[in-house]
Amino acid sequence: METVMVGLEEKAKQIRRHIIRMLGEAGSGHPGGSLSAADIVTALYFKEMRIEPARPDWPDRDRFVLSKGHAAPVLYAALAERGYFPVEELNTLRKLGSRLQGHPDMRKLPGVEISTGSLGQGLSAANGMALAARLDGRNSRVYALLGDGEIQEGQVWEAAMAAVHYSLDNLAVFVDYNGLQIDGPITEVMSSEPVGDKWRAFGWHVLDINGHNLRQILAALDEARNTKGRPTVIVARTIKGKGVSFMEDLVEWHGTVPKKDQVEQALKELS
Numbered sequence: 001m002e003t004v005m006v007g008l009e010e011k012a013k014q015i016r017r018h019i020i021r022m023l024g025e026a027g028s029g030h031p032g033g034s035l036s037a038a039d040i041v042t043a044l045y046f047k048e049m050r051i052e053p054a055r056p057d058w059p060d061r062d063r064f065v066l067s068k069g070h071a072a073p074v075l076y077a078a079l080a081e082r083g084y085f086p087v088e089e090l091n092t093l094r095k096l097g098s099r100l101q102g103h104p105d106m107r108k109l110p111g112v113e114i115s116t117g118s119l120g121q122g123l124s125a126a127n128g129m130a131l132a133a134r135l136d137g138r139n140s141r142v143y144a145l146l147g148d149g150e151i152q153e154g155q156v157w158e159a160a161m162a163a164v165h166y167s168l169d170n171l172a173v174f175v176d177y178n179g180l181q182i183d184g185p186i187t188e189v190m191s192s193e194p195v196g197d198k199w200r201a202f203g204w205h206v207l208d209i210n211g212h213n214l215r216q217i218l219a220a221l222d223e224a225r226n227t228k229g230r231p232t233v234i235v236a237r238t239i240k241g242k243g244v245s246f247m248e249d250l251v252e253w254h255g256t257v258p259k260k261d262q263v264e265q266a267l268k269e270l271s
Contacts, residue, residue: 004047008214011081012042016243017270018077018090024263026094029102032253034074036178036211036238037145043217044143045078053083056110060138063113063129067122068147068176069103070255075112076100084111120153122146123173127163130171130231141225144173149181152190157202163231164203171231172224173204176211178240180251199233211236243270 015038023029045051049062066075073093080087085099092098099108103117114125126144133140150156163171175195183189192198196206205227209216217236224232240254241247244266247258258266 005214008042008046011046012039012214013243013270014081015042015074015077017267018080018087019073020244020258020263020266020270022073022076022090022093022100023257024260025091027257028094029073029257030070030255031073031244031247031257032180032240032250032255033068033071033147033176033178035242035244035247036240037068037071037074037174037176038077038242039212039214039238040145040174040176040217040236041074041078043214043221045082047218048221049143050140051082051111053079053111056084059136060140062141062143063126065114065122065126065129065142065144066104066116067126067144068119068150069115069117069122071145071147071176072100072102072104072117075104076109079109079111082111085109119147119150120155123156123159123163126171126173127159127166127168130163130168131166133170134168139170141170141172142168144171146173146175147181148175148177148179148186148192148195149189151175151192151195152186160199160202160204160233167229168231169228172221173231173233174211175233175235176238177235178238178242178249180240180249180254182251182254184251196235199235203230205230205232206235207232208235209237211238212242245269 130142247253
């Protein structure tokens with residue numbers, strides 16, 4: 001297990017390096033929330049999920065919904081590292097004609113289950129995937145990643161109610177709780193606290209973890225898999241810009257990309 005953890009930790013660093021490089025090359029994008037979610041996405045794509053990159057449409061695959069679609073760089077990095085497309089293609093992020101646009105496009109890129117970016121809609125899509133898997137008699141599990149600012153959207157709570165109504169125990173949701181959204185701290189824009197109690201009141205199984213501790217992430221996923229009769233939400237306490245000292249916990253890095261010298265500094269820290 002220790003070897004596995006070391007491998008996952010290095011993979012998360014590699015994902016972060018890809019994020020920095022592609023955003024620096026693109027000159028636009030969202031580093032803060034991509035970096036905060038890197039450990040979660042690493043655990044899903046390199047340990048938890050049953051997927052076959054050579055067969056992205058395999059009917060029995062697990063599915064991942066990046067509801068916070070502006071964090072596309074973390075998804076693209078994971079898909080490339082997992083073998084869905086060449087790593088070299090990451091350098092085309094946001095370029096004219098590229099398959100890697102500012103938000104994921106399921107029509108163009110293998111491994112993207114749903115086009116996202118209009119915040120608040122991802123959980124509804126994940127509900128549909130989870131319910132369809134049950135109706136089709138498949139053992140597929142569905143995972144979704146929501147932003148903490150995103151859960152201010154009303155549709156999230158309609159979907160949360162529906163997931164419990166249909167007892168979607170093959171669904172696990174992460175809330176990337178880094179405390180910052182584009183306009184500032186979530187507690188000042190529109191607080192979702194007490195966040196765990198809100199999901200609990202809707203009937204979800206609730207876990208609260210350190211979203212940068214891979215052991216805790218994997219343990220939470222294991223508990224979610226073994227929880228029957230209701231969906232699980234994992235409130236992952238994270239740091240916006242995690243892994244790059246001058247970005248960490250600063251709202252201005254929500255949608256500001258590093259300049260050339262900052263790219264070099266960030267990569268040095270992540271080496």
